[in-house]
Amino acid sequence: MSLLSTSGLSKEFGGLRAVHDVSFALEEGEVRALIGPNGAGKTTFVGMLCGRIEPSAGTVRFDGTDISRLPAHRRIRAGMAYTFQITSVFARLSCHENVALAVRRRKGNVAKDVPEALRRVGLADRAEQLAGDLSYGHQRLLEIAMGLAQKPRLLILDEPTQGLADSEIEDFVALIRELKAEATILLIEHNMAVVMEVADAITVLNFGEVLAEGAPAEIRANREVQAAYLGTG
Amino acid sequence: MTETAKAVILHLGLIAVLFALQFVLPAYHHGNMARVMVLATYAMGYNLLFGYTGLLSLGHAMFFAAGMYGMALTVRHLGWTPPPALLAGLLSGAVLSALVGALALRTVGVAFMIVTLMFSQAAYLTILYFTTWTRGEEGFVLQQVQRVFWGIDPSDPTTRYFLALLVFATCLMLSLWLVRSGFGKVLIAIRENEDRAQMLGYDIFAHKLGAVVISGTMSATAGAVYALLFGYAGASFAGVQYSILPLLWVLLGGAGTLIGPFIGALFTFYLIDITSGYTSAYMAVVGAVLIALTLFARQGIGGEIRARVWRGLP
Numbered sequence: 449m450s451l452l453s454t455s456g457l458s459k460e461f462g463g464l465r466a467v468h469d470v471s472f473a474l475e476e477g478e479v480r481a482l483i484g485p486n487g488a489g490k491t492t493f494v495g496m497l498c499g500r501i502e503p504s505a506g507t508v509r510f511d512g513t514d515i516s517r518l519p520a521h522r523r524i525r526a527g528m529a530y531t532f533q534i535t536s537v538f539a540r541l542s543c544h545e546n547v548a549l550a551v552r553r554r555k556g557n558v559a560k561d562v563p564e565a566l567r568r569v570g571l572a573d574r575a576e577q578l579a580g581d582l583s584y585g586h587q588r589l590l591e592i593a594m595g596l597a598q599k600p601r602l603l604i605l606d607e608p609t610q611g612l613a614d615s616e617i618e619d620f621v622a623l624i625r626e627l628k629a630e631a632t633i634l635l636i637e638h639n640m641a642v643v644m645e646v647a648d649a650i651t652v653l654n655f656g657e658v659l660a661e662g663a664p665a666e667i668r669a670n671r672e673v674q675a676a677y678l679g680t681g
Numbered sequence: 682m683t684e685t686a687k688a689v690i691l692h693l694g695l696i697a698v699l700f701a702l703q704f705v706l707p708a709y710h711h712g713n714m715a716r717v718m719v720l721a722t723y724a725m726g727y728n729l730l731f732g733y734t735g736l737l738s739l740g741h742a743m744f745f746a747a748g749m750y751g752m753a754l755t756v757r758h759l760g761w762t763p764p765p766a767l768l769a770g771l772l773s774g775a776v777l778s779a780l781v782g783a784l785a786l787r788t789v790g791v792a793f794m795i796v797t798l799m800f801s802q803a804a805y806l807t808i809l810y811f812t813t814w815t816r817g818e819e820g821f822v823l824q825q826v827q828r829v830f831w832g833i834d835p836s837d838p839t840t841r842y843f844l845a846l847l848v849f850a851t852c853l854m855l856s857l858w859l860v861r862s863g864f865g866k867v868l869i870a871i872r873e874n875e876d877r878a879q880m881l882g883y884d885i886f887a888h889k890l891g892a893v894v895i896s897g898t899m900s901a902t903a904g905a906v907y908a909l910l911f912g913y914a915g916a917s918f919a920g921v922q923y924s925i926l927p928l929l930w931v932l933l934g935g936a937g938t939l940i941g942p943f944i945g946a947l948f949t950f951y952l953i954d955i956t957s958g959y960t961s962a963y964m965a966v967v968g969a970v971l972i973a974l975t976l977f978a979r980q981g982i983g984g985e986i987r988a989r990v991w992r993g994l995p
């Protein structure tokens with residue numbers, strides 16, 4: 449049984465078909481990359497998975513139950529974590545408190561789990577800094593730490609490497625590899641090098657529909673995908 | 682010294698200073714300070730919602746009035762003694778705030794301000810409608826004998842001062858505990874970034890409703906105690922002005938700081954008290970000072986302390 453699946457999931461924004469009839473399944477333990485050109489509907493799609501956006505049609509199942517009617521916070525409590533495409537942290541709170549909010553919600557051990565999450569993203573020495581004072585890249589890493597600290601079963605990351613320096617991207621790739629053992633990961637990503645390195649499988653969205661799905665090598669070889677997304681190929 | 686120890690010492694220190702003041706203040710200021718402490722308690726209740734949760738209500742006078750009338754009407758018409766009457770005031774505030782919260786929290790931003798204002802106006806008009814019992818604008822006095830309980834006479838200035846201090850201190854320390862508790866930290870998270878808080882798995886509506894009820898009940902406590910200590914209840918306390926005042930005090934004193942409401946209430950009270958001694962246009966002076974403060978100390982006095990002196994100020 450899949451950890452997460454959708455059937456016929458669709459979203460229209462006043463006539464614009466942002467996501468259309470997407471049926472999708474994610475197996476426990478896999479790292480899935482979701483790619484597609486700008487405006488393909490990736491953010492809208494994952495927004496419907498975690499309850500931020502109400503679908504026009506279709507259902508979402510998580511861990512065997514239909515969660516289509518659950519509000520976002522209940523889905524998070526059921527084991528999802530989400531990082532925003534546009535960085536969203538508590539800017540006027542310390543990094544420690546940002547992560548502590550994530551740990552406290554699941555009644556975890558703040559003294560142990562917060563430093564641990566910060567260490568994993570390389571922000572251990574910035575615990576007392578205000579999140580808003582961090583560089584953009586570091587704020588993204590902080591948000592990932594907040595995701596980790598929730599110990600989710602499914603971690604949804606919306607373009608996590610955007611704005612990261614090359615060395616930070618390398619660390620991020622290593623982190624995802626490490627996380628594979630702990631969580632299922634759905635990764636929206638524009639950086640194809642990262643995708644090719646970490647993804648077990650790739651789903652390609654184009655104009656709100658699934659254009660292709662398969663192993664990284666297959667997707668790279670797919671002509672339609674090359675035309676729609678990879679440009680020349 | 683840990684942050685917790687510093688916070689506890691600061692706030693206990695304020696309480697100790699207020700306690701000691703009672704022995705040095707002249708009689709006139711005794712009464713004033715008792716009033717300021719009760720009004721500051723009202724402002725603290727307001728601040729829990731506005732300063733800590735980020736919800737701007739324009740209708741808190743209805744909660745203050747719920748406490749005031751819950752107390753005063755049961756004493757006047759049912760012949761209750763102060764202890765159960767105070768409890769009736771608190772309960773009125775709790776029930777009213779739960780109802781108003783459940784409805785008003787379906788809106789956000791400006792709509793929330795308007796809806797709370799409307800509810801408060803409805804409460805005000807209800808008080809006027811039942812003038813037979815409430816005596817409307819004119820209000821009514823609670824006699825000294827009606828206010829005595831357990832051998833304590835709240836009309837005695839010294840007793841009144843200590844009762845006001847007791848209520849203020851209790852609410853201050855409760856607030857300190859609340860804003861440092863897990864629940865309080867979620868309220869702050871909601872104020873800072875509601876979307877992110879929700880996507881960490883927190884039920885935003887439930888937390889906001891909790892904040893409205895705690896805030897409304899604390900405001901009602903202040904209203905009930907006001908009726909007890911000063912022996913009067915009147916519809917003007919339910920008017921728009923009494924919804925704006927706590928906002929003003931909190932802005933001046935520092936929204937989202939625990940000492941802010943007290944500083945703001947104290948400052949405003951004496952600003953009016955002193956200027957009105959010199960000119961009948963004292964409201965103009967008050968306005969000018971307010972403008973100056975918003976220009977030069979945008980986060981209020983407590984906010985400036987937090988920015989310049991101690992970042993951990995709760």
Ligand SMILES: Nc1ncnc2c1ncn2[C@@H]1O[C@H](COP(=O)(O)OP(=O)(O)OP(=O)(O)O)[C@@H](O)[C@H]1O
Pocket residue numbers: 461464466484485486487488489490491492493533
């Ligand atoms: N709230 C909204 N109201 C109206 N249109 C929207 C809304 N959100 C998204 N859209 C539109 O839906 C389409 C899909 O947007 P979405 O953000 O899901 O794309 P995306 O694949 O995440 O793109 P990107 O790679 O740029 O992040 C776009 O055409 C976008 O303009």
Ligand SMILES: [Mg+2]
Pocket residue numbers: 490491492533606
């Ligand atoms: Mg997107």
